[in-house]
Amino acid sequence: MSILGGTSREYRQFEFSCGVEFLNLYGCRSLEALQESIGKLNSLVELNLSACVSLKALPDSIGNLNSLVKLDLRALPESIGNLNSLVDLHLYACRSLKALPESIGNLNSLVKLNLGVCQSLEALPESIGNLNSLVKALPESIGNLNSLEELDLYTCGSLKALPESIGNLNSLVKLNLGDCQSLEALPESIGNLNSLVKLNLSACRSLKALPESIGNLNSLVDLDLNICRSLKALPKSIGNLNSLVKLNLGVCQSLEALPESISNLNSLVKLDLRVCKSLKALPESIGNLNSLVKLNLYGCRSLEALPESIGNLNSLVDLNLYGCVSLKALPESIGNLNSLLDLYLYTCGSLKALPESIGNLNSLVKLNLRDCQSLEALPLVKLNLGDCQSLEALPKSIDNLNSLVDLDLFRCRSLKALLESIGSAMAGSAVAVEWTMVGSTIAMASSVVAMASSIVAMASFATAMVSICIF
Incomplete structure (x- = not known):
């Protein structure tokens, strides 16, 4: 009826x-x-x-x-x-x-x-992301949505392409194409999205390349290409993304190299390259990333070396090389990373030695060398604790620093005693110990006694050289 x-x-x-x-x-x-x-x-x-x-x-x-x-x-x-x-x-x-x-x-x-x-x-x-059966193609008319700010097509598994008219969405700020597993390419018109701040292409497993026009996205802050397993290279124009702060290339297993133009990303703070199994080297120009704070190279199994320019990354705080099993050495320039707090070298099975310059990392808080099975020696170490005015005692673990050459305790006003074992810990090396304390108290006197016993222990080694200054 x-x-x-x-x-x-x-x-x-x-x-x-x-x-x-x-x-x-x-x-x-x-x-x-x-x-x-x-x-x-x-x-x-x-x-x-x-x-x-x-x-x-x-x-x-x-x-x-x-x-x-x-x-x-x-x-x-x-x-x-x-x-x-x-x-x-x-x-x-x-x-x-x-x-x-x-x-x-x-x-x-x-x-x-x-x-x-x-x-x-x-x-x-x-x-709308739950409508898995919905989208096989977007109509050209989608370009008429002049006021649209967010387009979420997450998990549209049948979507193979976007219409050219997508470039007409002048107000678009966020475009989520995550887990669009059939998406093979982006249209050149995507470079017209002048307002776009965030582009999510994570888990687009069929995406083989990005268009050159992507470099025109002047407002782009966050580009997520995580798990784009077919992506082999980035276009040179990627270096034009002046506003880019975060670039996620994790698990891009076919990615073999980064373009030299990546050095132009002056605003980049976080670069994630974890589990890029085909990545063999980083471009020498990577040292120009002055704003880079975090570099994740976890699981880059083919990476054999880091460029000398890595030492120019003055803002770098976190360097993760966990599982870089082909990495044979670190460049001497790594000692120039004055802001570095965390250095992960866990399971770097081919690493035989650390450069002498590692001792210059004055800000380093965490150094993980676990399971570095080929590591034969550590460089001579300098430990500077000068002006740590609240430090009351040294940790017992300092006994394990068998290669310690220079221990600076200058003006550690609250330090009450040296460990008795510190003499044996420094044995076998020419060791300079500088300890300056200010104040005349009983605590100071007991510290001198403790120091004296350490000196006696150290005197038994002909190669030990001790300089103690008490003001």
Whole structure:
């Protein structure tokens, strides 16, 4: 049974029959509301409410239309999410539509969603990412969404490409294409998104390359390419991203090299290259990344060496080389990393020695050398604790510093005693100990006694040289 559109007065007098399959109310311009009884149309397959310009809302009972396959209208209630059989949803030219309800994400059968010329649409709900069966392609008309700020297509596993019109979204700030596993390429027009701040391409496993135009994204701050396993290279234009702060290339297992132009990323703070198994070297120009704070090279199994320029990274705080099993040596320039706090060399199985300059890392808090099975020796170590005025005692673990040559305790005002074992800890090396204390107290006297016993222990070694200054 089919019912064609008529006047709104005719509709108001109409009592619905449960056998209706097609209800066409197209062009009922004065229609303001639908009766609750519409939810009794158990056989309704298609409902057309296009051009019902006065229609303000739909009744909640519309969610009871379990047989509905096609719905053409201009506004949606929360109960729309109950339409489990809905395959086709047309909202074309709904110029007043500002938002979609969260329940839209429950439309598991939805294959086609037309939002063309929805000029007031400001955002799509987070739940739209649940519509895994929905997106195989986006319409060209998506470029008409001039006010759109966020587009979330996360886990649209069938999406293979974006339309060229995507570049017309001048207001777009966030584009989430994460886990779009069939996405093979981005259009050149993506470089026109001048407002884009965040681009998520994580787990786009079929993505083989980025367009050169990506370098035109002047506002881009965060680029996530994590788990893009088919990505072999980055375009040279990547170096034009002057606002980029975070670049995630983790688990890009086919990535063999970084372009020299990466040195132009003056704002880059975090570079994640973990588990890039094919990466053999870093470009010499990487030393120009003056703002870089964190460099993660965890699990880069093919990485054999670091460039000398790494020592120019004055802002670097965290360097993770955990699991770089082919790394044979560190450059001498690593000692220039004055801001470095954490250096992870865990499981660097080919590393045989550390450079002498490692002792210059005055800010270093954590050095992890666990499971470096080829490490044969540590360089001579200088330990400077000068002006640590609250330091009351040395840790017992200082006994393990067998290569300690220079221990500076200058002006450690609160230090009460040296460990008795410190003499044996320094045995076998020419050791200079400088200890300056200020104040005349009993604690000082007892410290001198403790020092004296340490001196006696150290005197038994002909090679030990001790300089003690007490003010």
